[in-house]
Amino acid sequence: MGTVLQYLDQEPFRFLLSFGAVLFLVLNLAAVLTMAERKVSGYIQLRYGPNRVGPRGLLQPAADVFKLFTKENVSPGRSDLWVFLGAPIAMFLPAAAVWLVIPFSPDAVIANINVAILFFIAITSIGALGVVMAGYGSRSTFSLLGALRGAAQMISYEVPLILSLLGVVMLSGSLSFVDVVAAQGDTFWTWYFLPLLPMFLTFYVSGIAEVKRVPFDLPEGESEIVGGFMIEYSGMTWALIQAAEFASMGLMSAITATLFLGGWQPPLPFLDLGAFNWIWFGFKTALIMFTFQWIRWSIPRLRMDQLMDLGWKVLVPITLIYLLIVAAAMLILQEVF
Amino acid sequence: MPQVGQGILKGMGVTLKHLFGQKITRQYPEYKRDLPERSRGMLTVDMDRCIACLQCMRICPDHCISIEQEKRDIDGSGKAKPYAVGFVIDDTRCMYCSLCVEVCPVNCIYHTEEFEAQAYNRLELARQFGERPVDPTVDPKPAVKTKKKPTGKEAPKTVERPRTGRDEAS
Numbered sequence: 001m002g003t004v005l006q007y008l009d010q011e012p013f014r015f016l017l018s019f020g021a022v023l024f025l026v027l028n029l030a031a032v033l034t035m036a037e038r039k040v041s042g043y044i045q046l047r048y049g050p051n052r053v054g055p056r057g058l059l060q061p062a063a064d065v066f067k068l069f070t071k072e073n074v075s076p077g078r079s080d081l082w083v084f085l086g087a088p089i090a091m092f093l094p095a096a097a098v099w100l101v102i103p104f105s106p107d108a109v110i111a112n113i114n115v116a117i118l119f120f121i122a123i124t125s126i127g128a129l130g131v132v133m134a135g136y137g138s139r140s141t142f143s144l145l146g147a148l149r150g151a152a153q154m155i156s157y158e159v160p161l162i163l164s165l166l167g168v169v170m171l172s173g174s175l176s177f178v179d180v181v182a183a184q185g186d187t188f189w190t191w192y193f194l195p196l197l198p199m200f201l202t203f204y205v206s207g208i209a210e211v212k213r214v215p216f217d218l219p220e221g222e223s224e225i226v227g228g229f230m231i232e233y234s235g236m237t238w239a240l241i242q243a244a245e246f247a248s249m250g251l252m253s254a255i256t257a258t259l260f261l262g263g264w265q266p267p268l269p270f271l272d273l274g275a276f277n278w279i280w281f282g283f284k285t286a287l288i289m290f291t292f293q294w295i296r297w298s299i300p301r302l303r304m305d306q307l308m309d310l311g312w313k314v315l316v317p318i319t320l321i322y323l324l325i326v327a328a329a330m331l332i333l334q335e336v337f
Numbered sequence: 338m339p340q341v342g343q344g345i346l347k348g349m350g351v352t353l354k355h356l357f358g359q360k361i362t363r364q365y366p367e368y369k370r371d372l373p374e375r376s377r378g379m380l381t382v383d384m385d386r387c388i389a390c391l392q393c394m395r396i397c398p399d400h401c402i403s404i405e406q407e408k409r410d411i412d413g414s415g416k417a418k419p420y421a422v423g424f425v426i427d428d429t430r431c432m433y434c435s436l437c438v439e440v441c442p443v444n445c446i447y448h449t450e451e452f453e454a455q456a457y458n459r460l461e462l463a464r465q466f467g468e469r470p471v472d473p474t475v476d477p478k479p480a481v482k483t484k485k486k487p488t489g490k491e492a493p494k495t496v497e498r499p500r501t502g503r504d505e506a507s
Contacts (some may be wrong), residue, residue, distance in 0.1 A: 018467060040356070044356050046358060046359075046362070047360060047361075048362050077351050151449075294349065294356075298345075298348050298349045298352040299348065
């Protein structure tokens, strides 16, 4: 048994196995999140949500997937077919790939690379490419409008996102997720969301914008551009876009939990679960996912100019000023102690 | 400045309260609410009272009622009276205008509280009430009376319903 495990721990098999595990995780996460989304929306609107398939409607994701598999995949006659079909993949793969560097617990991290934050920034930027591909490849006016909005929004909000990460990097002195989590300690007041509160809020808000969720879902904009870049998709390509959206939503929650809420660290030292500390990571991630859904069903969509105002005139100055404050505080504390 | 974000927090408080609040959904197929009085459900006919006067068939704007009439001595009085051997109500055409209910002289056609008119075949929705089934797809043609005007001039054309393609086919 030991020898088999050692054999599988070698490089090509290790990568294939872990990528398969990550894909399994991400696809199931997307399915569960669609279910959770509908349940939460129902409960918030004083409804029950899906409750017909299986006990309390828990088999609804299976029914959804079955329905989507049986649907025909239609593409517009004038569409640029390769770009059109490549767009969902270009949206889904980056969201799945970043899960490779997320530390679930000190030992359970697939690729413990020392530039994980850089990797996260670089790979999630590809998501904007997928949106533009979808809008261009569909060759439909509403699609193109949605894609242009999406590109403008995702590129604008990348700036405050990266700037707010800079505070984490300054405090922890490392670009590795494992080091960042280890530097946060196992008491909840030493986690970075308290000393870096404005940074945390900025990262949270621009994270919502980055995954194109309400109140920043202008690229989708059902009421004005009836679905935006995903208007022409149907069947499994549409399902892949949805999976990509939910996977990146889960990813943004996981990154927020890792960087600002102490990853696998327990909130108080006596709550340490040893090898089961990934439960804390999962709990924090699920909590942030829930707040994403809660916000979605509470706050109306922003206008385009309000969106740009919030990004460039509020979030970027706040992070820039707070970066200077953090730098000054670090310098003074270094002098004093 | 102190008011920034207060509306958002208030709204999110409301949604959080609703998240744990009592749900108001009525689970439809298990729970059916009482229909209001005089609500118009699917039509039904009391064939014992029907005198086959064909008024409902004539007044129906959608031609959804078809009646096959026959002279028959039903009450043993020795006189042959009109009798509806076939009576069909096609619910695919009915628009619940209630004109037939108003026009019926013996109140034998009336609305029920049934409203779930669904079937896999449109013929399943044509409900037969008589002894013999009537083809609901054939447009019923009420007998047209040709009456000459007493002016003695050129006889006016018979008053007919505007003919449709269905009439030609039948």
